[in-house]
Amino acid sequence: MPAHRYSRYLHPLCLAALVVVIFVADTLTHYEVAMPVLYTVVILYAALVIRRGYLAGLALLCLALAVVSFFFTVRGNVPSGLINLGLSTAAIVITACLALKMLHARDIALRAQESLARVTTAQTLSGLTTSIVHELNQPLAAVTMSSQACARWLSLPAPDFARARMALTRIEEDAVRAAAILSRMRALTKGGTPEAKRFALGDAVRDVLRMMRSRLDQHGITHRFVEMHEPVLAHADPVQIQQIIGNLLANAIDAIRETKQADGLVEIRIWHEEDHACCRIEDNGAGIPPVLPFICSRHSGPASRTEQGSVLQSAATLSRPTRVRSG
């Protein structure tokens, strides 16, 4: 989509245009008009759209332009011009400092939020494990005790076969109970019974991107989403597919962070291929060398072709494409 490709240049272009307009206006107007103060607008705008590292540079550029236009201005009273220049400089510096502080605070809040989410997940998992372990331990302990009792009934001088048989029946019941707990646990870790249905893959991907947006922005990673067909329909459990896409995106972010490069890029591409809906997530970060994009594809045919069950059960494949994008 052309619109997606150019949207990443939109903000820098607007910023540049704004700077030029202010510079020209500043040069053409009298010294008495404090035009450079308007550079603060540029800085505030930039704080919302560009990365933290560039903000200080932009502020310095604005200062330099204010000074340059002072020398090029021909009309007006020079002392008032100097006073105006001083005031504008102060305004620009103060605004830049505040904007940097604000961005820093936002980063900290974001990181705290992320670690909180991780802690919550870990706690839920550990709580779940504890209760499962306890539940499973009960029938196992009962089996142990019953078999010990059974052995004792049989080793009496006059063996009590009736009691021994009862103990064996109990052992069987407890084993069945343990098996039932295990199958319930399996259903639980799968996150409930998956429900396959027809849905638009593009919408699902956009949802995930919205959720991951702040993480991508925080690490200065650009993302590109390409829908090669419109719409790409898939037949699966949408929540599971979103979990997979979310995980792959998180992996991509981690891989890019490892290289500490500035121009991180993640590309998500979805298309139709025979009766498959295909989704490709590609990043230019470190990976299994050189770069390992994963393809996750899945049947989009009629319901009978998609098995109920986990993603792995239903013909999802992760494969390495022949064409590898070089980082």
Add this chain to the structure above:
Amino acid sequence: MTGNSVLKERNACVQVIDDDASIRQALEDLLMSVGYDVRCFSDADSYLRAEPVEGPSCLVLDIRMPGLSGMDFHRRLLEQGASTPVIFITGHGDIAMGVEAMKNGAIEFLTKPFRDIDLLDALHRGLVLDEARLASEGERRVLMERWAGLTAGERDVAHRVVAGLLNKQTAAELELSEITVKVRRASLMRKMQAASLPDLVRQIDRLRACPEFGME
């Protein structure tokens, strides 16, 4: 060990409190196969409502129970002065929990599943302890009865004799004749069934440990 045979003769009773039915059944069967009387309860309340057992007994308590936990229940029993030995069994015991249980005087802290021999060993220790406790309680009760049979004058003499006073000194303190003191002394020795003075001293010492004795 003779202790075991004594316990079996007197039908030692093991009481189990566990909310899990299959654990309860298995434990009951295991303990019956070794010859113990077993009483099972699904919660602390039904245990408290049941008739107390006569002979030596030991309590097997699950830590994790709905409502009052095994540990809290044990603490409450201790506050109420019950001294039945307690063995804890738990599905997932950590060290802190075990330490607390042992500090509160538990006989043993077992993690399920455990070896039957560990449980039986612990039970044996608990029952021997409980039997000793019952025996000493019985002895104390007999002593209290004997002491109650003494007259006020004989008790006065007994306190002074035990304190090491001579007959003459006792007579002076109580403003009695030495003959009277001698007669009372002989009578109280007979009533307390004390063979000698050291025997009497030992008996009075034991009585002094009873809360009822001090209230006179």
